[in-house]
Amino acid sequence: MMSALVASAQPIASSKWAIALHGGAGGSLAKMGEEAKQLHRDSLACALEIGKKILANGGSALDAVEAVVRALEDDAHFNAGRGSVLTESGNAELDASIMDGSTKSCGAVANVTNVKNPITLARRVMTETKHVLLAGKGAEDFAATQNLPLVEQAYFISGHRDPLTSSIAIREPTGDDSHYGTVGCVALDQKGNLAAGTSTGGTTKKMPGRVGDSPIIGAGTYASNDTCAVSGTGIGEEYIRHAVAYDIVAQMRYANRSLEAAATEIIENRLKPDTGGLIALSNDGTIVMQHNTEGMACGAADSQGRFETFLKIEK
Helix, strand or coil: CCEEEEECCCCCCCCCCEEEEEEEEECHHHHCCHHHHHHHHHHHHHHHHHHHHHHHCCCCHHHHHHHHHHHHHHCCCCCCCCCCCCECCCCCCEEEEEEECCCCCEEEEEEECCECCHHHHHHHHHHHCCCCEEEHHHHHHHHHHCCCCECCHHHHHHCCECCCCCCECCCCCCCCCCEECCEEEEEECCCCCEEEEEEECCCCCECCCCCCCCCCECCCEEECCCCEEEEEEECHHHHHHCCHHHHHHHHHHHHCCCHHHHHHHHHHHHCCCCCEEEEEEECCCCEEEEECCCCEEEEEEECCCCEEEECCCCC
């Protein structure tokens, strides 16, 4: 099953902006009770409003992406930051990445266990080091030098909300991977710059040390001003194997495909059904949100007055 939503805007001028976000894809979204669904929609809308205000006031795409992802990391409804799933050993190991489409600058972190907001640490890797990806203790030590908020593991675990009922509970490792609750954001600012960011707690009962696509530039995250910005959510190993985020850029750049056509090629032909979804935003303001799962938590806003959120996108 493939679902898609496409919205085209006029070429972005000095006052035009656009933004999209996601809060994961999977089957459990369709199984939620109405109260849980509404809480998810409210969370998406709150994060989207944060990005909207930054862009409408002339702020940068990079600032909007970081702020939106931070808000989603702080919200226990999603599998990122507070509320992250646990490894086989019962710990939270978090990953994130961010990319500036105007310069190709990027930063990422993997397997961090005490950083409250991995997306902000990823941005510091981008701006304050010569590296792209830091992992484990090295990333955590760097976070300390940057005076970023550090937390105990209990913060991630006790903050969990059950995806079906939204009741607060301590998250225990289970075999249910039906909701790939990774979060992400793509944005286009009034200067015409693109940015993308992605953050996750990974997959339920993953092996300690496992790294998925979210901190891998070109797999789960990519942004380039000449084409588009992309953030994915789903089974990370498949996104890595297919270099999903960069593949969309490459299709646009070298095959002159539209953003919609490139994303559809990925979702319909490259990835197996029930793998996940993605959000993407082109440099002309076109927003595409697609998934091949039963649902995807996502939303979009732009300077033309659009502001909407979804738990499932119909063709």
